[in-house]
Amino acid sequence: MNMWKRHLSPKKRITLLIGQFVVLVICIGYIEYFYTTRLLPDKRAQAVFNSADCFLVSKKLNTRNYPKHVYRADFLVSYNVNNVQYNRWAFGNGMDRSFSESKGEQEAILARYEVGKTYQCWYDPEDPQLVVLVMRHDWRVTFPLILPAVVAVIMLYYFLTNAVGLMGMMGTVISKRKK
Structure with missing residues (x-):
C-alpha cells in the first residue's frame, strides 16, 4: 500500500x-x-516618497552586543521640506531598522558617504520626518x-x-x- x-x-x-x-x-x-x-515599507518608499537633497551631518556604525554583535549603518541627515528644516537619522538599508551580523557590509555602506556632502534622499510626503538615504539594497531579505x-x-x-x-x-x- x-x-x-x-x-x-x-x-x-x-x-x-x-x-x-x-x-x-x-x-x-x-x-x-x-x-x-x-518589504512593503520599502516598496512604498520607492513608489511614493519625494526626492530631496540631504546634507550628511554625521554617520556612525551603530552596534548592539546582546545576544551577539550586530551592526547598522546610521546617517544623520538634514533636509528641507516646504521651508521646514528636518534633522533625522536614516538607516543603511532603506526603511529597515534591523541590525546585521556583517560588520563589513555596514562599514562598506558607511564608506560610500562622506560627512559634509549633499546626497539625494527621499522623504514621506505624508510624514516628512520619515527619510530614506539608502534605498534597500539587500534582496536576500526575501529568503x-x-x-x-x-x-x-x-x-x-x-x-x-x-x-x-x-x-x-x-x-x-x-x-x-x-x-
Missing part, C-alpha cells in the same frame, strides 16, 4: 484536515506579516519567505486533496444511507 494513498477513517481525515488548515494559516500569516513589515511559501503550497495541495477525499467519503456514506 502506498503510504500517500492510504485510506483514513473520516474522523482521522477531519483531524488531518484541521491540522493542514492550521499549518496553512500559520504559513500565510507569517508571509503576510513579513511582507507588510519588511525567509521561501520555506513558508513552499510549505504553504505543499499544504494547500494536501489540504485540497484531503478535502476532496473527505467529500467523496461523505458522498459515499450519504448514498449508502439513502439505500
Whole structure:
C-alpha cells in the first residue's frame, strides 16, 4: 500500500484536515506579516516618497552586543521640506531598522558617504520626518519567505486533496444511507 494513498477513517481525515488548515494559516500569516513589515515599507518608499537633497551631518556604525554583535549603518541627515528644516537619522538599508551580523557590509555602506556632502534622499510626503538615504539594497531579505511559501503550497495541495477525499467519503456514506 502506498503510504500517500492510504485510506483514513473520516474522523482521522477531519483531524488531518484541521491540522493542514492550521499549518496553512500559520504559513500565510507569517508571509503576510513579513511582507507588510519588511518589504512593503520599502516598496512604498520607492513608489511614493519625494526626492530631496540631504546634507550628511554625521554617520556612525551603530552596534548592539546582546545576544551577539550586530551592526547598522546610521546617517544623520538634514533636509528641507516646504521651508521646514528636518534633522533625522536614516538607516543603511532603506526603511529597515534591523541590525546585521556583517560588520563589513555596514562599514562598506558607511564608506560610500562622506560627512559634509549633499546626497539625494527621499522623504514621506505624508510624514516628512520619515527619510530614506539608502534605498534597500539587500534582496536576500526575501529568503525567509521561501520555506513558508513552499510549505504553504505543499499544504494547500494536501489540504485540497484531503478535502476532496473527505467529500467523496461523505458522498459515499450519504448514498449508502439513502439505500
